[in-house]
Amino acid sequence: MSDRAIRARGALGSWSAVMLVALVAVAVVGSLTIDGVASPRFWRFVTLEAIPIALIALPMTLIVITGEIDLSVASVLGLTCTVVGQLWVWGVSSLPALIAISLLMGAVLGAVNGLFVTGFGLPSLAVTIGTLALYRGLAYVVLGDRAVANYPVAWTTSAIKPLPGTTIPWVILVVAALAVIFAVVLHATPIGRGLYAMGNNAEAARFAGVNVRQAKFWLFVASGAMSALAGVFWTLRFASARADNGTGLELAVVAAVLLGGVSIFGGRGALLGVLASVCLLGVLRNALQLAYVPENTLTVITGSLLIASVVGPNVVGMLRERLRRRRSNAPTVSPSS
Amino acid sequence: MRAGTTQVRLLALAAMAALALATAACAEDTPAGPGPGGTGAMKSGLKIAFLPKQVNNPYFTTSDNGGKAAVEEFGGKYTETGPSESSPSAQVSYINTLSQQKTDVIVVSANDKDAICGALNEARQAGAKVVTFDSDTNASCRDLFINQATAEGIAKIQIKLISQAIGADGGEIAILSATANATNQNAWIEMMKAELTKPEYAKLKLVDTVYGDDKDEKSFTETQALLAKHPSLKGIISPTTVGVAAAARYLSGSTFKGKVQLTGLGTPNQMRSFVKDGTVKAFALWNPADLGYLAAYAGGALASGMITGKEGDKFKAGKLGEFTVGKDATVLLGDPFTFTASNIEQFNF
Numbered sequence: 172m173s174d175r176a177i178r179a180r181g182a183l184g185s186w187s188a189v190m191l192v193a194l195v196a197v198a199v200v201g202s203l204t205i206d207g208v209a210s211p212r213f214w215r216f217v218t219l220e221a222i223p224i225a226l227i228a229l230p231m232t233l234i235v236i237t238g239e240i241d242l243s244v245a246s247v248l249g250l251t252c253t254v255v256g257q258l259w260v261w262g263v264s265s266l267p268a269l270i271a272i273s274l275l276m277g278a279v280l281g282a283v284n285g286l287f288v289t290g291f292g293l294p295s296l297a298v299t300i301g302t303l304a305l306y307r308g309l310a311y312v313v314l315g316d317r318a319v320a321n322y323p324v325a326w327t328t329s330a331i332k333p334l335p336g337t338t339i340p341w342v343i344l345v346v347a348a349l350a351v352i353f354a355v356v357l358h359a360t361p362i363g364r365g366l367y368a369m370g371n372n373a374e375a376a377r378f379a380g381v382n383v384r385q386a387k388f389w390l391f392v393a394s395g396a397m398s399a400l401a402g403v404f405w406t407l408r409f410a411s412a413r414a415d416n417g418t419g420l421e422l423a424v425v426a427a428v429l430l431g432g433v434s435i436f437g438g439r440g441a442l443l444g445v446l447a448s449v450c451l452l453g454v455l456r457n458a459l460q461l462a463y464v465p466e467n468t469l470t471v472i473t474g475s476l477l478i479a480s481v482v483g484p485n486v487v488g489m490l491r492e493r494l495r496r497r498r499s500n501a502p503t504v505s506p507s508s
Numbered sequence: 509m510r511a512g513t514t515q516v517r518l519l520a521l522a523a524m525a526a527l528a529l530a531t532a533a534c535a536e537d538t539p540a541g542p543g544p545g546g547t548g549a550m551k552s553g554l555k556i557a558f559l560p561k562q563v564n565n566p567y568f569t570t571s572d573n574g575g576k577a578a579v580e581e582f583g584g585k586y587t588e589t590g591p592s593e594s595s596p597s598a599q600v601s602y603i604n605t606l607s608q609q610k611t612d613v614i615v616v617s618a619n620d621k622d623a624i625c626g627a628l629n630e631a632r633q634a635g636a637k638v639v640t641f642d643s644d645t646n647a648s649c650r651d652l653f654i655n656q657a658t659a660e661g662i663a664k665i666q667i668k669l670i671s672q673a674i675g676a677d678g679g680e681i682a683i684l685s686a687t688a689n690a691t692n693q694n695a696w697i698e699m700m701k702a703e704l705t706k707p708e709y710a711k712l713k714l715v716d717t718v719y720g721d722d723k724d725e726k727s728f729t730e731t732q733a734l735l736a737k738h739p740s741l742k743g744i745i746s747p748t749t750v751g752v753a754a755a756a757r758y759l760s761g762s763t764f765k766g767k768v769q770l771t772g773l774g775t776p777n778q779m780r781s782f783v784k785d786g787t788v789k790a791f792a793l794w795n796p797a798d799l800g801y802l803a804a805y806a807g808g809a810l811a812s813g814m815i816t817g818k819e820g821d822k823f824k825a826g827k828l829g830e831f832t833v834g835k836d837a838t839v840l841l842g843d844p845f846t847f848t849a850s851n852i853e854q855f856n857f
Contacts, residue, residue, distance in 0.1 A: 207608040216604040320622035327626070409597045409623035418595045460605040466563050466592050 185487055186432035187444035194451040201458040208458050215338035219331060219408065221453040223248070223401040223417070225346050225446060227424045228431075229353040230394040232445045235428055236357070237387055238370045238437025239288060239295035244398040245420035246306035247280050249413075251402025253310045256319030256412025266326055273399045280306060281395020285388035295391075303421065310414040319412040330407035342404060349397075354442045362386065370437030426473065427452055430480035452476070551812040552583040556804055557606050559616040561643065562594040566777065567796055568617065570857040571642065574797030575615060578804035581826050586804075587611075596620035600627045607631035613807030615800075616650075617642035625649040637810040641803040642796075651810050651817045653838045654803045656794040659692070662747065663699030665792045665844045666771060670743045671709055673769035673789045678711025679742030682734050684755055684772075686722040686748040696747050715741070720751045727754035735764055746772035752791060756782035776847055776855035783849050795845040796857060802828055802841055 201208040227244045234241050251273045263269055280302070287298040334341050357363040365381035377383050406412045431448035433440030452473070459469055556579045560568030572588045579586035589606070591598035596619050604627055606614050614636050618624055621644060628638050628649040641654040670681055683700070685693045697717060704712055718734055720727025727750055735741060744759075746752035752772030756779060759765050765787050774791045782788045805825035806815075815821035821833040831839050847855070 210608065212604075212608060216601065216608075220601055318620065318622055331626075405597075408626075409600065409620070410626065411596065411620055411622035413596050413620060413623075415596055417597075419593060457601065457605065460589070460602065461608055463587065463589075463609075466590060470592060 186483065187441045187447065190431060190444045190447035190451060194447050194454065197451060197454050197458065201454065205458050205462045207461045211338040213457065215333065215340065217453045217457050218339050218343055221449050222342055222346055223405055224423055224427055225449045226349070226397050226401040228427050228445050228449055229349055230390060230397050231424050231428050232433055232440060232442055233353065233357055233366055234390050234394060235433045235435065236370045236437060236440045237366050237390065238373065239387060240299065241284060241295065241391060241394045242299040242421050243284060243302040243306055244394060244424060245417045246303045246310065247277055247395050247398035248402040248405060248417040248420060249415065250306045250310040251277060251399040252406045252412040252416040253313035253414050255403060255406045257313050259322060260319055270403055273403050274396050277395040277399025278392050281392040284395065285391030288391065289384040289388045314412065314414045320410055322407065322410055327407050327410040330404055350442065350446060357442055367438055426477050430476055435481065548812060548814045550582045550808050550814065554584040554612045554808055554811050556584045556586055556613040556615065556807055557611045558588045558800065559599060559602055559606065559614060560590045561617045561619050563588065563590045563592055566857040567775065571796035571800035574800030575804040578801040578826055582808050584808060594619050597623040599624050603627040603631055607634045607636060611636050612811040613637045613639060615639045615641060615803045615807050618645045621645045637807055639803050639807040639810065641799055647836055651837065652806050652833065654799060654806060655838045655840045656799050657844045658840060659695045659699050661843050662696050662773065663703050665846065666745050666747055667700055667703045667709060669771040669790050669792060669846065670745050670769060671712060673771060674742045680713050680715045680738055680740055681743040681745065682716040682718065682738065682741060683714065684727060684730060684734065684744055684746040684751045685717060685719050686751060688719045693747060720754060722748055722750045724750055724754045727751045728758050731755040731758045735768065741768055743769040748772065749774050749778060753778040756787050760785055760787040775857055776852050777857060779847065780852055783852050790846050790848045792844040792846050794841055798828060799841055801826065802831065802839065806839055
């Protein structure tokens with residue numbers, strides 16, 4: 172591994188740490204200063220909100236690390252909601268069947284993205300902006316401006332049922348299991364190393380024997396399937412399938428991924444940082460809302476954080492670099508300077 | 509004239525005296541007897557939160573300011589919160605927050621009548637009263653719905669306004685609607701047809717109904733086509749804000765301006781210039797400020813235990829007077845509000 176890559180990893184590792192520390196700090200300070208943050212209900216609401224974002228952020232992290240992006244995720248979610256709703260109306264009354272159909276459909280929608288990006292070599296930004304509109308349009312074809320909301324209570328309560336003895340929804344276990352799988356793939360397998368390599372330099376990665384096309388194709392398939400899974404959760408949590416479900420969610424996901432320390436240019440990032448940032452954004456937003464911070468201020472805060480996330484890791488890297496040089500060039504420099 | 513003013517002053521004095529007495533009664537913590545507008549008195553210090561479909565939207569800013577005025581009148585604490593984009597489930601997180609803040613009353617205009625149901629019911633279990641306005645949720649998720657207007661009320665005012673604009677001679681009229689399958693539009697059109705059978709409107713003849721699909725361009729060209737097809741057309745009714753603004757824009761730039769009358773449901777900001785240049789004499793809508801004002805009073809009455817939301821419950825809503833809860837726990841604001849050149853300047857939404 173090159174000197175530069177090691178430094179990048181170092182800076183990155185510390186960015187995940189920054190996120191974790193920030194998360195704990197916000198949680199502690201919030202609990203002490205804002206009435207309600209310490210309550211179990213608060214954490215239930217934060218978790219319910221974070222689940223769909225986390226589900227989609229897992230594959231998004233890997234995609235952005237390869238230097239690509241998938242902006243169609245929220246539209247896949249919306250389309251899944253409408254298909255689940257329509258199938259229910261048509262009499263499909265088995266939840267496992269609905270989930271299976273949704274995952275399959277999500278995978279196909281993701282494969283379409285993957286095909287355009289890897290098969291025709293088109294930029295994923297352009298392709299997925301296109302399918303963002305296309306899939307949302309299809310959602311309106313399925314349900315129009317209707318809503319399907321008459322699901323069995325057993326289904327809708329199962330989506331938000333808490334773990335025994337807690338207020339945290341059990342679905343968090345599904346998210347955790349999937350997070351472990353994605354983390355192992357990214358951080359402990361040759362495939363994962365290949366993803367970083369192609370993000371740094373796709374050409375070089377290809378020469379080194381990494382199958383760039385295949386890897387990217389399957390990442391888009393995974394992204395589609397995970398977005399569909401989030402769509403099923405969304406439908407049941409809100410007991411409402413509508414064509415405009417989850418509009419704009421792709422930006423929340425991309426924001427969490429970037430704040431989590433993943434470089435928008437690819438090649439850098441860690442899953443732990445992203446998961447921490449998903450939680451951080453959720454806790455911060457809900458805590459500030461509880462503290463009566465107006466919506467407009469919240470938007471400004473989220474925006475500023477995003478800018479900080481793009482600048483932050485670079486500054487950390489730069490400072491380390493300067494420190495390292497100073498140490499190696501002038502070992503006798505006084506600590507006060 | 510002068511005598512009238514004195515009488516009004518006396519009345520105002522009497523009202524203030526009554527109010528002072530009521531306040532004194534509260535301060536002494538003696539239970540107030542059942543007044544004419546329900547039992548008990550409004551509690552002070554109630555936390556009343558407005559949750560519009562979208563913040564920074566002039567319509568909701570107007571309605572919420574009406575609510576704010578009411579809350580201040582009865583000594584409550586007013587807050588407004590909500591999403592900056594009106595996506596269906598975005599309100600859920602705000603409802604959860606309001607519930608955690610132990611808000612007494614949540615006054616909400618629902619983006620999605622189903623998606624926020626669970627959160628609203630959870631808030632109600634935690635002790636909040638829920639009043640919907642402008643856009644209702646499922647009836648099982650709220651205590652009261654403040655209905656801005658009935659289909660009948662809207663139909664009546666539309667026919668009345670077009671009839672007044674055209675004059676006693678009457679003539680051919682047409683309707684520019686939104687989409688052909690819009691439930692509310694079709695209900696209004698049916699009611700308008702029924703209204704037209706009344707003897708006082710015998711000289712008005714509905715000759716056509718066209719659909720602009722709530723799209724500006726389509727509404728514009730449909731107006732154009734309508735006038736070409738019916739040369740003796742005297743008036744157009746467009747009971748949709750997009751349609752009436754597009755039709756007004758076409759008329760104001762054509763030779764039909766002032767000759768073919770137009771009315772409909774519109775917002776003052778969209779219609780201001782057309783009212784000023786004489787294209788439109790009057791149009792209707794409800795007054796969002798009154799809607800918010802009434803919703804706040806209804807919420808206050810619920811949270812004070814003065815009403816429960818059952819049919820026949822009566823409560824006082826400040827300057828708007830007394831209201832009665834109708835069936836399905838709804839309260840009707842009243843007849844639609846008519847905007848004309850003389851009052852349009854008072855509104856900004």
